[in-house]
Amino acid sequence: MTKTVGIGLMSGTSLDGIDAVLVEIDGMDENVVVRMIDSITRSYSKEIREELLQLCDPSSANLQKICSANMFLGKEFGSVVNELLEKANLVKEDVHFISSHGQTIYHQPFNGENQVDVASTLQIGDLSTLSESTGIAVVGDFRTADMAAGGQGAPLVSFVDYLLFNNPNSSRAIQNIGGIGNVTYVPKNSPSDVTQSFDTGPGNMVIDEIVFRVTDGERHYDKDGEMAYQGQIHQDLLTKLISHEYFQIEPPKTTGRELFGKQFVDDIFNEYNQLSPVDLVATVTEWTAVSIAHSYKQFLVDKGYEINEVIVGGGGSYNPFLIERLKHHLPEMTIYTHEHFHISSDLKEAMAFAVLGYQCILGKYNQIPSATGAQKQVIMGKIAYTQPDALKRIDDLRSVLQ
Ligand SMILES: Nc1ncnc2c1ncn2[C@@H]1O[C@H](COP(=O)(O)OP(=O)(O)OP(=O)(O)O)[C@@H](O)[C@H]1O
Numbered sequence: 361m362t363k364t365v366g367i368g369l370m371s372g373t374s375l376d377g378i379d380a381v382l383v384e385i386d387g388m389d390e391n392v393v394v395r396m397i398d399s400i401t402r403s404y405s406k407e408i409r410e411e412l413l414q415l416c417d418p419s420s421a422n423l424q425k426i427c428s429a430n431m432f433l434g435k436e437f438g439s440v441v442n443e444l445l446e447k448a449n450l451v452k453e454d455v456h457f458i459s460s461h462g463q464t465i466y467h468q469p470f471n472g473e474n475q476v477d478v479a480s481t482l483q484i485g486d487l488s489t490l491s492e493s494t495g496i497a498v499v500g501d502f503r504t505a506d507m508a509a510g511g512q513g514a515p516l517v518s519f520v521d522y523l524l525f526n527n528p529n530s531s532r533a534i535q536n537i538g539g540i541g542n543v544t545y546v547p548k549n550s551p552s553d554v555t556q557s558f559d560t561g562p563g564n565m566v567i568d569e570i571v572f573r574v575t576d577g578e579r580h581y582d583k584d585g586e587m588a589y590q591g592q593i594h595q596d597l598l599t600k601l602i603s604h605e606y607f608q609i610e611p612p613k614t615t616g617r618e619l620f621g622k623q624f625v626d627d628i629f630n631e632y633n634q635l636s637p638v639d640l641v642a643t644v645t646e647w648t649a650v651s652i653a654h655s656y657k658q659f660l661v662d663k664g665y666e667i668n669e670v671i672v673g674g675g676g677s678y679n680p681f682l683i684e685r686l687k688h689h690l691p692e693m694t695i696y697t698h699e700h701f702h703i704s705s706d707l708k709e710a711m712a713f714a715v716l717g718y719q720c721i722l723g724k725y726n727q728i729p730s731a732t733g734a735q736k737q738v739i740m741g742k743i744a745y746t747q748p749d750a751l752k753r754i755d756d757l758r759s760v761l762q
Pocket residue numbers: 370371372373374375376536537538539540541563564567568580581582583584585673674675676678679680706709
């Protein structure tokens with residue numbers, strides 16, 4: 361093997377499925393270059409999605425099921441990797457490492473009430489199981505290291521956003537619209553320690569849950585914004601949604617299903633049960649666009665941080681209604697999707713995790729404290745292998761590159 365070959369795995373908060381990308385990587389730190397060779401996406405079946413959704417909610421989660429799902433997902437991730445290798449005509453000996461985000465089932469960025477209830481995060485999908493089922497060394501469980509250094513454990517892709525989008529002439533907001541929305545602000549011509557990052561609020565999470573309920577489980581997202589286009593935005597509901605306390609919190613900040621999950625949608629249905637399904641979908645989609653635009657204004661532009669370009673990624677970038685509304689609310693900025701930069705909006709996070717895992721193996725920092733609120737730089741990730749040849753391939757990589 362002459363080039364470094366890695367696999368990035370992402371299973372995000374939308375719980376739509378597993379993205380796997382095969383990449384070639386050269387250089388490191390600010391000189392890292394990543395090129396996608398192949399990819400696959402495996403959607404979670406309706407049953408698996410429902411099971412995982414239950415584990416994300418403390419009122420329905422069950423300890424035995426969390427324990428089992430951790431091993432189940434390790435195997436499932438392994439089977440996705442093996443399918444990708446087959447598709448690309450490669451064998452395990454051709455790959456140095458896998459880097460896996462894991463499935464977040466709970467994320468608590470702040471300490472709770474008693475001394476045990478500390479800030480914490482849990483991504484499942486056992487690393488040893490994944491390594492054993494593929495024969496390849498695995499890096500995973502990134503978020504805890506950032507939290508151990510006082511960070512919020514997210515957003516982590518900010519490190520890679522900085523490397524990919526830092527530009528001498530343009531200040532950029534790199535906006536992910538997955539289950540949750542998050543932004544990385546990369547001011548023009550700046551070192552990485554001025555990069556800021558935070559979760560802007562809901563991405564598709566609330567839209568998806570509403571679509572699932574109003575279609576009796578037939579659909580789990582608003583494909584191409586079809587429902588939203590047929591609806592009217594309901595001002596009263598929109599005003600209520602925008603007044604959510606999350607939007608007043610100063611960055612760095614992160615959120616998730618704990619705030620914008622089933623309970624949140626229950627409350628909307630209880631109070632606005634007279635609204636038509638399409639009006640509900642139009643209104644929560646508008647809310648996602650408004651929450652992004654307001655966050656930029658409140659936490660960046662009003663503080664003197666100019667934004668010239670917005671580069672949107674994640675599944676929400678395929679919702680034309682959402683993108684139209686974002687353009688409407690941000691008329692002074694040029695809005696692109698990642699495709700404009702020859703990067704797949706869908707697969708960018710999986711690619712980003714491949715880079716984070718690569719840096720970890722090389723003993724290089726892979727996090728930006730100003731983006732997560734950590735007190736210092738750390739190397740995020742844990743490495744697992746179950747066979748000597750898997751270890752040998754990461755040792756070879758280190759001896760060539762370090
Ligand atoms: N054609 C489309 N039209 C509308 N929405 C779409 C389309 N394709 C994808 N989406 C939305 O994108 C979501 C998936 O986005 P993505 O895969 O970026 O999320 P994720 O990685 O799970 O989340 P996160 O980044 O929060 O961890 C789907 O659940 C759906 O709501």
